Amino acid sequence: MDFACLWLTLLLPLVAALDFRYHHQEGMEEFLKSVAQNYSSITHLHSIGKSVKGRNLWVLVVGRFPKEHRVGIPEFKYVANMHGDETVGRELLLHLIDYLVTRHGKDLEITNLINSTRIHIMPSMNPDGFEAVRKPDCYYSNGRWDRQPGLPACLSSPPLAIPPHALTPASLLRRQLASMLPSPAATPSPTRSRGPATGTSHSRSLTPDDDVFQHLAHTYASRNPNMTKPDPCKNKMNFHNGVTNGYSWYPLQGGMQDYNYVWAQCFEITLELSCCKYPREERLPYFWNDNKASLIEYIKQVHLGIKGQVFDQNRNPLPNIIVEVQDRKHICPFKTNKFGEYYLLLLPGSYEINVTAPGHEPHLTKVVIPEKSQHFSALKKDFVLPFQGQLDSLPVPNPSCPMIPLYKMSPSHSAATKPSLFLFLLTLLHIFFK
Template sequence: MFVVSLCLYFGVWVSSARGLEFRYHNSIEVEQYLKTVNRNHPEFTHLHSIGKSVEGRDLWVLILGKHPREHKTGIPEFKYVGNMHGNEVIGRVLLLQLIDHLTKGYLTDPLVTRLLNSTRVHILPSMNPDGFEAADRNCLYSQGRFNKNGVDLNRNFPDAFSSSEEQEPEKEVQAVMNWLNSEAFVLSANLHGGAVVASYPYDNSNGGGELQGGASISPDNDVFIHLAKNYSFTHNSMHKSDSCYDSLSFTDGITNGYHWYRLPGGMQDYNYVWHQCLEITLELSCCKYPPERELPGLWQDNKAALLAYMQQVHLGVKGQVMDSNGNPLPNAVVEVEGRHNLCPFRTDRNGEYYRLLLPGKYTIKVVFPGHKTHIESISVPYGPDKFSALTHNIYLQRSDSNTVNSVTQPAPLCTSQVLNSKENSGRALLPAHLTVILALAIHRLLW
């Protein structure tokens, strides 16, 4: 066993030194590779497991950035997630290649260096390692899509629109949910295969006001379209709308998720609704399990797009909400006029807020108990070119009454916002979902 482990270690070390091989690495090899990267670059990487799969495999996340071990004020958190369907393997390969590119380019490649100095990047190459290990190499019909319990992980998250009874989250899903509670992610993408398109929220609808022209439209629809097009037009061919032989043709290589097909319990809607993290789904290959000879070309198709999408975390405006003495105010509601999110965007534990917005003029409203409501108009420039959103700190004045324990009392629960939000959802969430939403809201408040 020692000899096998030594050979694996040596093989990964050589691969790391010369460039990661374009092939499918099994879970042991991926783990060894990530540990080698972290060992070789401790100054700007940090490796940790966010949990385990049903069969006990670690869900490894590599963090890259100037301050990889902890969040720094003003530095947005970004993530990529791959291989949540175990037989859709291209995301797993591309994210390992991305890690290889970032680690080699830091302090030598200007784009990579600016990205990692201005962003804390989290990469989960495989959310479903059990499914990957069970998959065969059939292009479209290989087994391994589900986890070891036979569950589709992209149908297992709480859903703001679903009326079905809640399932117990799978171990892999619960690990991601806990991960989202531990980091205030701003932007994300999850990588799939089986089509070539960038899909954006919502994936689901309950037939309310969000349903428009066959699409389920979120309050940040303009930003989501921009993000999807940013990827599709930077990709070598996605924007050309060339359909796979068994799928639709997508104008500009993008689609609203619900307009494509209804997907309850999806990860991207969960990220957006409950964790104010804008996430899109990237379908990156017609074949779910492409032949290894195609992997170098697929990397070249996606390399620039993966980097450009990361840079979009610097859209819009960011800052801290503080009291008149400069103390950060966590859990303050930060609303943008005309964007009635199902769960209002709130400041994190450091009083920070991030709002991804396209260039333009916006009215910002900030509410915190015991303080005067703050309303102001701001002009937002295009931040990604400068690797920083507009920084705008907001100071709240205490109100004349009802100031007792104002710092510790939360703003109104997300639950009431969702249940009463007829403008966005058309009708209240159905009772089967009430318990889950209450639990999530209480969990976030305790966090």
């Protein structure tokens, strides 16, 4: 009899199935702590700070080495619920967590993804705003802002996953265009990918990596059955194949996407997931079914391109070495981290990689990224520079990164960045994460 009871116990899941309803702070914390306890070998739960009203800002890390970065394993982040009354992303990320941990060791694709990627998931960036919503509304509520800055995603180089300063209410955006990141913009269209802005052309803002951003956005949108429909929200905003350029949508004074791209070497996009900001609970299963494949496929994109380390002639890893494609100059040069690591998100093709150590001549190498990338891994390419480096004495690379928001550098504030009443009204009246 005892043996039978034990057998039945073992058949029970480690965590009760997550139901499709809105989870407030207490319920969300209970679920996250249960996951962290029952899947401790592949998860790590931590708070990156407190909200204005003292609520923890929880991040659950999923990966083979969840508590620390390991050389060669890229970092990825999803962030949701930036605006408190934009709720779909919050619930989708909770269900994504449930999906990942319950399939690890059973589903080969998910197991390989977790073992090769360190995934940071922040279901709610604005818990105060979410809790402030007393009467859910499709268009606007008092929980939108509530003192905190809806679903960001970031493809990142390892030491920069979810930088704490990128999650504060400060408005600093960074270039990235592939999965989900909240922005202060508003639109009545559903899941739309929105990219960053570093230069304007023909009413668009293009980065040096525009081809990658477009690929990332299309990767997500193409796997969502509703995102590519013409005008799915019946609001006459018809984005081609479900994707739009951020500046074409409307110009914005800085934000998390631009910050991540310019200062943190992290590619990030915004997703609009619903025509209604706070839909009824019975609609949540449909949102999950529509976005599940996109959420998984987007994470895989962190393994695009090329990665490796830079060493001196004695095989010592070299930090702060500029590693960029020769014709892709960034506002803040992409540099190696303290392990000498670099990650370049690139589509298949031929590239000339410029490796520059401060005080030394550039080291140019041609690389060919094949059409079929390695399974859950970017092309690996290490560089050995012909000198002996003194890690503590390498000078700071020039040009240095600007320390103030880019839009403040122009005395006249161009039309692309100048604040206006029109943009303010857009922010208030349109639907972001409907």
